[in-house]
């Protein structure tokens with residue numbers, strides 16, 4: 001498989017290089033040159049397979065030329081062997097048509113583990129035969145950071161610098177990052193929002209001299225391998241609910257548009273996905289973009305679902321690439337306009353094309369709390385605020401009755417126990433595997449949100465050649 005940039009100017013790469021590269025040199029994001037295609041028979045053959053077997057079957061076309069089936073299987077077994085549930089991503093039924101797809105059984109209790117446990121192993125596999133030291137630089141609104149740190153802590157040939165917005169992640173989220181004291185882990189609290197942190201990561205990649213000197217790489221969903229691993233659970237869930245003979249809808253709590261884009265890829269590959277519901281909190285740029293063509297940023301409002309407090313959604317560019325007929329030059333011009341004005345009008349024809357599969361909903365604090373209460377009282381499930389936004393959107397969606405609706409449960413409720421307790425009166429406790437968080441020493445550096453400060457910090461801490 002070859003990978004091309006959404007902005008059309010960067011070199012075409014194979015899977016190994018695309019995994020190690022992160023952001024494309026032209027500022028774009030890598031996508032497969034073609035979407036692999038699964039027939040109904042291919043999908044039927046997934047029935048009854050374990051998660052690992054499903055992962056190998058679904059990811060095989062994306063890694064072709066870089067990993068053999070045996071290598072891919074070994075990596076998946078190691079990655080998913082660390083999950084606490086035998087099904088890795090189990091489905092839970094809430095009522096006649098609503099399901100939760102629990103994605104939080106990994107080591108750091110959020111869906112990010114599904115991709116990042118694999119990515120950590122991919123880095124190790126691809127660096128084994130190279131004389132390269134990777135400097136990973138990432139931005140987190142709470143969950144990517146801890147999952148990436150867990151996946152990379154203590155690994156040879158990698159340093160990780162993780163930027164989180166100071167004071168805007170939950171205590172559990174922060175401590176999951178800052179109590180990891182491995183020498184290759186460098187936590188930075190940025191005086192700004194998640195969008196500022198993400199913009200700094202992109203600015204670091206745009207500095208070609210810096211990128212080359214430190215061999216920068218990414219763990220955010222700008223890295224294609226992240227999304228690839230997330231496609232698997234759409235297949236796994238849909239097949240369990242009757243695909244290819246029954247279409248399934250998914251409701252996805254959305255921030256950076258990575259998780260829901262993985263669902264879009266699954267649909268492009270042939271999975272019968274009836275609808276993808278993009279569920280946002282009050283930071284609703286994606287809802288405005290999909291429902292009214294208004295992709296313009298505002299001020300980020302802190303909410304009880306902090307991991308979705310995002311305005312500029314990285315992966316929306318990947319969808320825009322397809323909506324622009326995969327014309328990299330046209331998209332590069334549109335993105336330059338967006339970067340200059342912080343606004344992009346999505347033409348009606350593109351909006352209509354997106355509407356063939358995407359719905360969207362904006363859920364406010366009351367809607368979120370109501371969904372947490374409904375899940376608790378009617379189905380006996382305690383859910384986290386991000387999942388609640390997905391569930392609220394799922395329950396308000398206008399869909400034929402025979403279509404099952406799967407809400408992606410993206411985080412364990414104990415990561416956000418204050419908000420859960422406020423809504424339901426129940427305080428979920430942390431699973432034993434992450435216990436002791438509040439007794440451990442924390443280590444992080446607070447920096448202003450400037451590229452100079454980040455570069456100086458990397459230069460001081462990285463073991464890569466100066």
Ligand SMILES: Cc1ncc(COP(=O)(O)O)c(C=O)c1O
Nearest residue numbers: 143254255256257258259307410
């Ligand atoms: C718990 C949780 N839910 C939902 C999201 C949104 O996912 P995405 O950024 O892939 O849209 C995030 C952050 O990425 C998250 O951490």
Ligand SMILES: N[C@@H](CCOP(=O)(O)O)C(=O)O
Nearest residue numbers: 140141142143144220221307
């Ligand atoms: N919500 C995310 C933000 C970063 O998203 P990513 O999927 O691009 O890594 C987080 O939890 O950090």
